[in-house]
Amino acid sequence: MPKKGVELDEDLFVVMIESYGKAGIVQESVKMFLKMKDFGVEKSVKSYDTLFKFETAIRFWEVMQSRGILPDVVTYNTMINGYSRGKKMDEAEKLFVEMKGKNIAPTVISYTTMIKGYVSVGRVDDGLRLLEEMVSYGIKPNAVTYSTLLPGLCDEGNMPEARKMLKEMVERYIAPKDNSIFTRLLTCQCESGDFNAAADVLKAMIRLSIPTEAGH
Known part of the structure; x- marks a missing residue:
């Protein structure tokens, strides 16, 4: 098709x-997904x-195990x-627990993926719990981790935690790729009445070399 x-x-x-x-x-289904x-x-x-319905994921899992292929991280x-x-x-939780039970150490990607999932279903507290867990194991959050949690904290109105997280980002000089997060933080801090915190967002943008505009 591409040739034509x-x-x-x-x-x-x-x-x-x-x-498929x-x-x-199952293997062809997964192959198409990866292609x-x-x-x-x-x-x-x-x-x-599509990949995870029709019990495709379960079949894929069973095929791997039947062939003696041990899943890795x-x-x-x-x-x-x-x-x-x-x-x-x-289902995601079961696999996450199973992985740790098999002494397969979760990576920052594992934790961030779980945190993103929790935020998407409104379980921000569970996301924060996992953040604390990963830090306790010496795994440092990355830009995606912060970008995932910050909007959720805004939705929950947990602005003190959002302010704390922004401070960590500045200290580690980590800037998210999506600059709209800062607009969201500014709006939420202003709506909460904490104008000092809103001013800190602007200062953070400058320190992280994020372009500021009239709208900000």
């Missing part, structure tokens, strides 16, 4: 993933939902990411 100039899109891959899944050919990146096709929640992260994107946090 036909542009590949997500919908095409969704059909392929779904068809229905046919029980999306090779063709420059962005994955949305639609792709993840990358495999677990992929599965957890799929469940988290599909807002199936109970």
Whole structure:
């Protein structure tokens, strides 16, 4: 298709993933999912939902085990990411606990993926709990971790925690790729009536070399 100039899109891959899944050919379903990146096709929640329904994920898991292939941290992260994107946090939690039970150490990606999933279903407190856990194990949050939690803290109105997190970002000189987070923080701090905290957001932007505009 690419050779004939036909542009590949997500919908095409969704059909392929779904068809292989229905046919029980799990490895091809997963292969199609992974090939999306090779063709420059962005994955949305639609792709993840397709891969993780029809019990495709469970079959994939069973196929691996039947062949004596032990899942590693990358495999677990992929599965957890799929469940988290599909807002199936109970399943994601089970895999996260199972991974630790098998002495496979979670990485910053593992924790951040779980935190993102919790925030997406409104369980920000669970996200904060995992943040504390990862720090206690000596795993440092990255820009994605902070970017994931900050909007959730704004939604929950937990501005003191948001202020604390912003301070950590400045101290470690970590700037999120999405600058709109700072606009969100400014708005939330102003709405909460804490104008000193709002001013600190502007100062943080300057220290992190984030461009400030008239709107800010």
